[in-house]
Amino acid sequence: MQHVPDTTVPAIDVEKIRKDFPLLQEKVYGQPLVYLDNAATTQKPQVVLDTLIEYYTRINSNVHRGVHHLSQEATNAYENSRKTIAGFLNARKPEEIIFTKGTTDGINLIAYAFGRGEIKPGDVVLASAMEHHSNIVPWQMMCEDRGATLQIIPMDDKGELMMDQFSALLTDKVKIVAVTYVSNALGTVNPVRDIIAQAHARNIPVLLDAAQAVQHMPVDVQELDVDFLVFSGHKIYGPTGSGVLYGKEEWLDRLPPYQGGGDMIKTVTFAKTIYNVLPYKFEAGTPDISGAIGLEAAIKYVQQIGVENIQAWEEQLVEYAMQQFQQIDGLRFIGNPRNRSGAISFLIQDIHPYDLGELLDKQGIAIRTGHHCAEPVMDFFCIPGTVRASFAVYTTFEDIDRLVAGIKKAAAMLR
Amino acid sequence: MTIKEKQDELISDFSFMENWMDKYEHIIQLGKELPLIDEKYKTPDHLIKGCQSQVWLHTDMQDGKLIFTADSDAVITKGLVSLMITVFSGQTPKDIAAAEIYFIDAIGLSNHLSPTRSNGLLSMLKQIKLYAIAYEAKSQSQKNGTEL
The missing domain is CATH 3.90.1150.10 (Aspartate Aminotransferase, domain 1)
Incomplete structure (x- = not known):
């Protein structure tokens, strides 16, 4: 019935x-x-718009640098946002939250860093037949660069992943699985717990594209035991240009940095640069401070409802x-x-x-x-x-x- | 009729339509009446790729005038293509190359010519102009006795 x-x-x-x-x-x-x-x-929502205006009218300043009052306030607001987002995703620590420009930026970050650090010629990256271009092209670029191959988990005509094929594709050559939690084109919610469990049984990490998930359902990264998870601020009522990469601390520590520049370094000499600790290692340059703070307002709004x-x-x-x-x-x-x-x-x-x-x-x-x-x-x-x-x-x-x-x-x- | 007269006539046709539905119903009807491109010309060579809808355009020269036939996979685009063809088909390359197109704006469809519209119409207009310029250059060089 x-x-x-x-x-x-x-x-x-x-x-x-x-x-x-x-x-x-x-x-x-x-x-x-x-x-x-x-x-x-x-x-x-108005509260996000108000937060952006409040930031620029009252505390606009660069983060992590100045000793002056405003810089401290801006830094506190920025880092508080990281804590709120860590809480929202139930990350173990705020350091596991990296601010990005969005989902695409987060996937590019992982594809690049993982490629440089972990991928050898002949290795395989596994994605699915229902990925958004942003979860295809960065991996293709990396695979081309590293001599690796991108393989695809097929779907059936209902728009569901063929899980028996997934199991068959999970060979020792596979170094990472990158799948979407919810398909943007079809609305399919994928069986990500099963995907993660099967991949982990072979010590293969999993990246989830959660761009269409976090605004629609509770997402707990510890319960999922996912290794990397990315989403966009603007799809969860936040500002455009804000986004989040969650990564398990052990993975983020292990991977090489993505972009070089200010903020991501501890010491710089012409001979050798020592990279900063997490999360700064992956946040080169002045970040989108207002975006991060606006995103916090959006997430708090969602949490309130x-x-x-x-x-x-x-x-x-x-x-x-x-x-x-x-x-x-x-x-x-x-x-x-x-x-x-x-x-x-x-x-x-x-x-x-x-x-x-x-x-x-x-x-x-x-x-x-x-x-x-x-x-x-x-x-x-x-x-x-x-x-x-x-x-x-x-x-x-x-x-x-x-x-x-x-x-x-x-x-x-x-x- | 000149290109200008044809545009003025279309503007006058549309001026009697008060709401968007009437306009679109007219455009859809025109799309259905469009002189269809010969199937053999519906090849990648003749394809003007928009992001969402596609347009195939073929050009023939008859008695010094350019004849256009076209098709599109989307009906509204096809109607708009039909308007373009009404204006340009049967005109000389020289006139087409020099023509100023104002009717799209005047009938309130200017957003269809924005580059973000991705319906292939803007590319089609450019392509028609390019064809005309190429034919014009060719006939000039033939007059001057030189090969292109």
Whole structure:
């Protein structure tokens, strides 16, 4: 029997939450905005905007350098953010949290450092068939450089990883496994605990791309026992240009640095440079201080609502949307995984996703069309792209109703 | 009709449409009526790659005038392509190369020509101009008796 979501008992007060987001009050083409492109980026609550302004109006200064008052304040704020994020992910220590520009930057950091430190010719890096380009290209570049090979865990036509194939691919040649926790293009939640357990049984470390996970579900790095985990600040209600790499201390200590420059050194002479300790070893140059502090405000905002409550709310939204979508003539889901989070990709008959997106836009509905930076996924399904609706804590059932009505109207025009 | 007259006519057609739906319905209809490119020209050589939708464009020279046929995998793009072809097809390379295109703006579709739109339309406009310039250069050099 189909479970009907109990919409009368919301896990959160969505109307109150929506008031925290100034951009959601805007109109597009004269209509209230329906923002369903949250997998691309989320809107920012007022508290994040206030934090950015507060930083630049009251404490702007460079971190880790000055003896003066402002520099101390800026340093404290920056390091407090690291502590908050360590708590959010349940890292053992704040030193295991490295600030990055985002998910892409974090993966590039690990691909480079791991490649230099650990990869020899003939070695294998394992990624999956549903990776975002940012979890493919840095590894390809590194493999080319080191004479290694990138191998791919295949998926089936439901958009789920073929775990028996994964087991078969896990040979002694594999030096690292890099997979996405949640697929940005399909919404699939991967069995990451199983992946990590199998890889660890062979002493192979695992990197999780959690760009589509941390904003939707509780993520505990110790419980997962994951070696590296990356995410972007801007997809969890924080500023663009902020991001996080979590790495187990023993791994981060072991890997060589990524970029050289200020802050990442202990002593520099022309003969030899001694690198700084964690986390500074991986944070060369002046970091995005305001971004890190703004990200802390975003994470505290999420913690205040409770990520479990967000998960419960979004599960209802996804279930409701799936039910409503099934009523649309000719709609087919691209990816139909048992475990889904945050996003639904679909097509309608042979209507080009671009056409549908254009006509939805004109109705004030923001969704994403195209290949979602995952061309291999589109190639797998032999499609030019998909239409993707993706949800956030502030998404409402009315948003989904307007989307469904918008799709019906657009499809009628395009058929 | 000159390129300018054709543009003015399109602007006048669209001026009767009050809302976006009417405009788009018209564009979609034009897309369906577009003189289709011969299947044999739907090759990578004729492909103008946009990020999301793709356009195939073929050019023929007949009696000193350029004839364009085209297709796109997206219907709205196809309609916009059709508008372009209405304006340019049957004009001389010289006129096409010199033409100023203002109708897209005037009918309120200027965002379709932004580089971020990725629908291949901007590339198509550039390609049409390039073809015209190339034909024009060729005919000039033939007049002067020199080989290109």
